[in-house]
Amino acid sequence: MSADIILGGGGLASSLAALALRAAQPGARILILDRAGGPSNSHTWSFHGPDISPDWHARLAPALIGDWSEQEVHFPGHSRRLRAGYSSMGSEGLARLVAEAGIETRWNAEIARLDEDRATLADGEVLTALCILDGRGAKRGPHLVTGFQKFVGIEIECDAPHGIARPVIMDATVPQEDGYRFIYVLPFTERRVLIEDTRYSDGATLSDNELAAEALDYAAARGWHGREVRRERGVLPIALAHDAAGFWRDHDSGPVPIGLRAGLFHPVTGYSLPVAAEVADLIAGTQPLTTAAIRTRLRAFALRRAREDRFLRLLNRMLFRGCPGPQRYRLLERFYRLPEPLIERFYAGRLTWADRLRIVTGKPPIPISAALPCLPEKPLLKGET
Ligand SMILES: Cc1cc2nc3c(=O)[nH]c(=O)nc-3n(C[C@H](O)[C@H](O)[C@H](O)COP(=O)(O)OP(=O)(O)OC[C@H]3O[C@@H](n4cnc5c(N)ncnc54)[C@H](O)[C@@H]3O)c2cc1C
Incomplete structure (x- = not known):
């Protein structure tokens, strides 16, 4: 042995x-x-x-x-500071x-x-x-049908303090391209920062140069200039069925x-x-x-x-199949208006039935006519939609 x-x-x-x-x-x-x-x-x-x-x-x-004690999100309609900690390894x-x-x-x-x-x-x-x-x-x-989360991140050692106190896990105030697009920012030290351009897209093709340039433009627009020290990239599966x-x-x-x-x-x-x-x-x-x-x-x-996780896959189908790319951010924007404990349970994969109901009730995030075809999961697995 x-x-x-x-x-x-x-x-x-x-x-x-x-x-x-x-x-x-x-x-x-x-x-x-x-x-x-x-x-x-x-x-x-x-x-x-x-x-x-x-x-x-x-x-x-x-x-x-x-290791931070808070995090933030930004959308065109609102910004929010969340009390949950965030850590990176x-x-x-x-x-x-x-x-x-x-x-x-x-x-x-x-x-x-x-x-x-x-x-x-x-x-x-x-x-x-x-x-x-x-x-x-x-x-x-054959048992998993996915959309894609694609990203390129650039870590910069800035010439001067960047002034960011906590992670920005989604800044969706940027132009929406290739599905739902946001910038993710992790301020590791007062000068070291990771800036990641991320898209929730239907296709897996990742244009490294384009996303890297967008991340650098975002940094430059905030006055963060300096030396690139590291790059990371990913094309992650987002489960639809x-x-x-x-x-x-x-x-x-x-x-x-x-x-x-x-x-x-x-x-x-x-x-x-x-x-x-x-x-x-x-x-x-x-x-x-x-x-x-x-x-x-x-x-x-x-x-x-x-x-x-069935409910989470349904949300994904609504996002990817029920909502045109440039409008996808609206679903996330709405989600981030919900109570913080619910948001925390969402990330931890511990949503209660009441949470699920809370997420889908109220003004429908997408028209009912677009939502209904998203309900069944099986047709996707059989390649029917
Ligand atoms: C850049 C990036 C950032 C991510 N950030 C996060 C994050 O912040 N939080 C999070 O939860 N998830 C994140 N993910 C998503 C996901 O958690 C990671 O992809 C995670 O690494 C997956 O873990 P794994 O062990 O399944 O596979 P991996 O960590 O990818 O490990 C697979 C290993 O198998 C080895 N390997 C493959 N084939 C062979 C072979 N034939 N022989 C020997 N070795 C082989 C590879 O070298 C690799 O080391 C990120 C993914 C990427 C790509």
């Missing part, structure tokens, strides 16, 4: 699972395999304060590169936590194949374990998918950190630590989560 558990891919989901396992089962031999040459700073993973448990806050604290920081916990990561390990009890590397080496998880990131499949039962039927053998590989992300934001932390706890609490035992528990968790 090469290890007790092998995690294919050393990204967010695998790293959180490994950390939780190390804490719960200190004797377990954990091995992470990743094709990359080493830790990179390609990701900033952020989350809202209420999204994760106090234990996870404490565990991730040493890897945070930003760098991918290098997370890799450091994993290494400091004594978890072995093999870099430059291109996985050719994962099976229920083994990982085969591209060079032919075979590594065996009682438990094999697949956290190699998103893979398109999901057949989780079908997905898990197709994965009733082989390695257990986790993270984006398993469609485990917030349907509206594409964020996966909060659910990855929950899944990590589930994995860490599983005995015996076998592929079969984890599959049983994770499948039940994922099916329940997919049922609970």
Whole structure:
């Protein structure tokens, strides 16, 4: 046996699972395999304060590169300061936590194949374990129909203080292009700021140069000049329809998918950190630590989560299918007038039935005639709309 558990891919989901396992089962031999040459700073993973448990806050604290007690949103019709905290973790920081916990990561390990009890590397080496998880990131499949959240972020070390006190998680006062467009701003230090141009679009094509230029124009318009220190980009799935039962039927053998590989992300934001932390706890609490035992528990968790997320996918269908691109911001603008505890539960994936009712009642955000065709989810999965 090469290890007790092998995690294919050393990204967010695998790293959180490994950390939780190390804490719960200190004797377990954990091995992470990743094709990359080493830790990179390609990701900033952020989350809202209420999204994760106090234990996870404490565990991730040493890897945070930003931690704020408030956040803001801006729309043409109103601006709002929200009292929920917001935190950002760098991918290098997370890799450091994993290494400091004594978890072995093999870099430059291109996985050719994962099976229920083994990982085969591209060079032919075979590594065996009682438990094999697949956290190699998103893979398109027939059970998930998505729109896209596309973004390019540029981090600048400004020549002078930028004057931003807290994250601006959406500034939608910018011209609306390619769907719902907003700028996302994270002020890491008094001079260091990340500016991200983001679009909720029907297509996955991302024009890096265009979005980068827009982000820089936004910075220049605010007088933020300086040196670019980092860039990040992403095309994240936004779930419109999901057949989780079908997905898990197709994965009733082989390695257990986790993270984006398993469609485990917030349907509206594409964020996966909060659910990855929950899944990590589930994995860490599983005995015996076998592929079969984890599959049983994770499948039940994922099916329940997919049922609970039905309403969020409906909101997405209204946004993407019921609302012309330039008007999409109106839905978000309306949402951000709702009570703050509801907004916090929305991000944390804990909406109550009363919350759902509150979101859809009142003056309809889109005409009933446009909303009705969005109601059924199944036709999208069959490719009918
Ligand atoms: C730039 C960016 C910023 C994001 N920001 C946030 C955020 O702020 N908050 C949030 O919650 N979500 C965010 N997301 C969305 C989502 O949470 C991330 O994409 C997250 O990293 C997904 O986690 P994962 O573990 O499923 O996949 P990943 O973190 O992408 O990990 C997959 C890993 O598998 C490895 N791999 C793939 N194939 C192989 C192979 N054949 N052999 C070996 N290794 C392989 C890759 O090198 C990679 O390290 C962001 C996404 C991006 C792209």
